[in-house]
Amino acid sequence: MVIFVAKRLAFMVLTMVAVSILLFLILEISPGSVATKVLGPYATDEQKNIWLERHGYFEPLWYRYFAWAGNFLSGEFGLSHRFKVPVADILWPRLWNTAILGFWTFAFLIPVSLVLGVLAGMREGSKLDRTISIISVLTTSIPEFASAVFLSAIFVFGLNWLPGTSGMIKGFEFQQLILPALVLFLYDFGYVARMTRASMAEVMTTPYIRTAVLKGLPYRLVILKHALRNALIAPFTVIMLQLNWLLSGVIVVEFFFAYKGFGALLLEASLNQDIFVIEACAMVAVFVAVATQTLADIGYTYLNPRIQFV
Amino acid sequence: MSDIANNAHGASLLRAIGLLRESWIGMIGAGLISFWVLVALFAPLLAPHDPLAILQPFAKPGALHVGTGSTLWLGTDNLGRDILSRIIWGSRTVLIYAPLATFCAYAVGIFMGLAAGYHRGWWDMVLSRIGDIILSFPVLVLYIIVIATFGASGLNIVIAITFASAPGIMRLVRGLTLDLRNRDYVAASHTRGESAFFIMLVEILPNARGPLIVDACVRLGYVIITIGVLGFLGLGLPPPDPDWGGMVNEGRSMAMIFPHMTIIPCVAISSLVLGFNLLADGLREVSLRD
Numbered sequence: 158m159v160i161f162v163a164k165r166l167a168f169m170v171l172t173m174v175a176v177s178i179l180l181f182l183i184l185e186i187s188p189g190s191v192a193t194k195v196l197g198p199y200a201t202d203e204q205k206n207i208w209l210e211r212h213g214y215f216e217p218l219w220y221r222y223f224a225w226a227g228n229f230l231s232g233e234f235g236l237s238h239r240f241k242v243p244v245a246d247i248l249w250p251r252l253w254n255t256a257i258l259g260f261w262t263f264a265f266l267i268p269v270s271l272v273l274g275v276l277a278g279m280r281e282g283s284k285l286d287r288t289i290s291i292i293s294v295l296t297t298s299i300p301e302f303a304s305a306v307f308l309s310a311i312f313v314f315g316l317n318w319l320p321g322t323s324g325m326i327k328g329f330e331f332q333q334l335i336l337p338a339l340v341l342f343l344y345d346f347g348y349v350a351r352m353t354r355a356s357m358a359e360v361m362t363t364p365y366i367r368t369a370v371l372k373g374l375p376y377r378l379v380i381l382k383h384a385l386r387n388a389l390i391a392p393f394t395v396i397m398l399q400l401n402w403l404l405s406g407v408i409v410v411e412f413f414f415a416y417k418g419f420g421a422l423l424l425e426a427s428l429n430q431d432i433f434v435i436e437a438c439a440m441v442a443v444f445v446a447v448a449t450q451t452l453a454d455i456g457y458t459y460l461n462p463r464i465q466f467v
Numbered sequence: 468m469s470d471i472a473n474n475a476h477g478a479s480l481l482r483a484i485g486l487l488r489e490s491w492i493g494m495i496g497a498g499l500i501s502f503w504v505l506v507a508l509f510a511p512l513l514a515p516h517d518p519l520a521i522l523q524p525f526a527k528p529g530a531l532h533v534g535t536g537s538t539l540w541l542g543t544d545n546l547g548r549d550i551l552s553r554i555i556w557g558s559r560t561v562l563i564y565a566p567l568a569t570f571c572a573y574a575v576g577i578f579m580g581l582a583a584g585y586h587r588g589w590w591d592m593v594l595s596r597i598g599d600i601i602l603s604f605p606v607l608v609l610y611i612i613v614i615a616t617f618g619a620s621g622l623n624i625v626i627a628i629t630f631a632s633a634p635g636i637m638r639l640v641r642g643l644t645l646d647l648r649n650r651d652y653v654a655a656s657h658t659r660g661e662s663a664f665f666i667m668l669v670e671i672l673p674n675a676r677g678p679l680i681v682d683a684c685v686r687l688g689y690v691i692i693t694i695g696v697l698g699f700l701g702l703g704l705p706p707p708d709p710d711w712g713g714m715v716n717e718g719r720s721m722a723m724i725f726p727h728m729t730i731i732p733c734v735a736i737s738s739l740v741l742g743f744n745l746l747a748d749g750l751r752e753v754s755l756r757d
Contacts, residue, residue: 302696303737314726406607427612
């Protein structure tokens with residue numbers, strides 16, 4: 158087990174290194190364009206050259222990469238030229254806001270989709286199963302921005318129940334969090350529910366469940382004691398990997414509801430060519446994604462003893 | 468010999484389409500898709516106005532055109548362009564770029580998957596690791612970086628989608644190939660002295676088509692969502708050409724007073740994606756039956 162965990166962690170570090178090289182190549186391969194982005198389109202060549210000289214852009218590519226990666230590891234993300242502050246000063250609060258949004262999304266997503274998925278998978282082909290399947294196809298077919306539009310039309314403009322933007326201008330208000338979390342919930346719910354359903358349905362056809370039923374065990378006990386334990390292993394991985402999707406989803410939702418989170422920051426930085434913010438956001442996003450993937454892998458082998466440690 | 472094989476393939480495909488009639492979910496999906504395909508094909512005949520012509524701004528659905536007295540069934544947008552015509556022409560944009568991007572992703576993904584699954588060893592190692600690295604990006608983050616760096620254009624959207632989806636297709640094809648490469652007919656073809664290229668394309672690929680077709684339907688739905696999302700975020704096709712995601716973005720600030728500007732394109736895109744997802748469900752159901 159220790160060797161397995163060490164291997165997964167080493168692989169995670171390698172992935173991060175590879176991703177950082179890829180990002181560096183996409184964004185910093187030509188120093189000229191970096192200078193244009195930082196100094197603006199009206200900077201003269203002379204100004205650009207002075208800036209490039211001062212920031213070490215005339216060094217060879219590999220040297221620049223190591224300097225860049227070293228700065229990253231020590232938390233030096235550079236200066237945002239749009240917000241005129243160090244990148245770290247805006248990145249961490251924004252990330253915290255997104256974490257709050259993500260927490261509430263998952264707080265609803267996990268219980269609801271697991272319960273519905275298990276109920277649907279328990280009796281495959283039943284009316285409840287068909288209904289849940291159709292609802293989940295429907296919700297996964299509606300893109301986040303569309304369900305945001307529909308929900309706003311109903312709850313904001315129609316019924317006047319909820320605020321339409323989530324800027325949190327007068328401090329934190331839970332009401333403003335409901336719609337963004339609901340949109341994320343709706344889009345991700347179908348997938349998790351379907352995966353849970355498939356896993357549950359598969360377990361229900363196994364011989365040991367048949368044995369349990371045939372020996373006269375109450376149905377409740379068959380489900381709770383025998384089926385659920387194995388049926389919930391696969392959804393665990395699915396939910397962990399859902400975090401990767403959530404990082405995409407928050408970009409749309411935060412933009413739509415003007416929520417001051419990480420996704421909105423990345424989008425704003427991209428639209429304004431704020432290169433150091435883009436780099437920092439992308440690295441953080443990939444780190445979160447890779448870390449949860451590693452955790453999911455380790456957790457899966459831990460939960461499922463049939464898997465060999467390799 | 469090959470004639471018989473072709474006939475068998477043709478027959479099974481026809482049979483699958485015939486069976487689809489038994490799945491009402493699949494039929495609804497096929498119906499939604501055919502609706503939009505027909506709309507896209509006959510766009511010049513169906514659209515009552517030029518999608519770029521400026522008629523009168525902020526008309527509500529069902530309002531009358533001041534000049535000609537004709538009905539503006541779905542209203543107009545903030546610049547006064549007819550929304551119905553823009554939706555109809557916008558279906559062309561989606562139905563050209565989404566299949567094109569999916570096709571490119573499949574072309575790349577299938578070759579990578581076949582090579583990794585058939586040759587195994589080093590090929591597999593290198594291709595799978597590259598795939599893992601690309602898949603570790605949250606997809607939208609990757610799209611935003613690529614498109615913000617290289618600019619928003621149809622070609623760049625296709626390239627970005629190919630780049631981000633090919634690894635997923637590769638994984639699927641690789642898995643199928645690993646299973647199929649041990650079949651007797653592959654061994655027979657090997658003994659005949661066929662090249663690896665021939666075996667991969669003629670012996671393995673056609674036999675892996677079932678799961679690939681279902682996956683393609685689901686993936687087309689995702690690609691349509693992606694193109695819509697990019698348009699919505701302002702990273703899609705440059706204006707003024709009609710694009711459903713872009714229409715939502717343009718109408719967003721006026722959603723409170725003129726909700727039709729955003730709701731209508733959202734309904735359009737959701738129904739098309741729903742069509743592909745239902746068709747995929749139907750195909751899956753039918754293929755599991757026999």
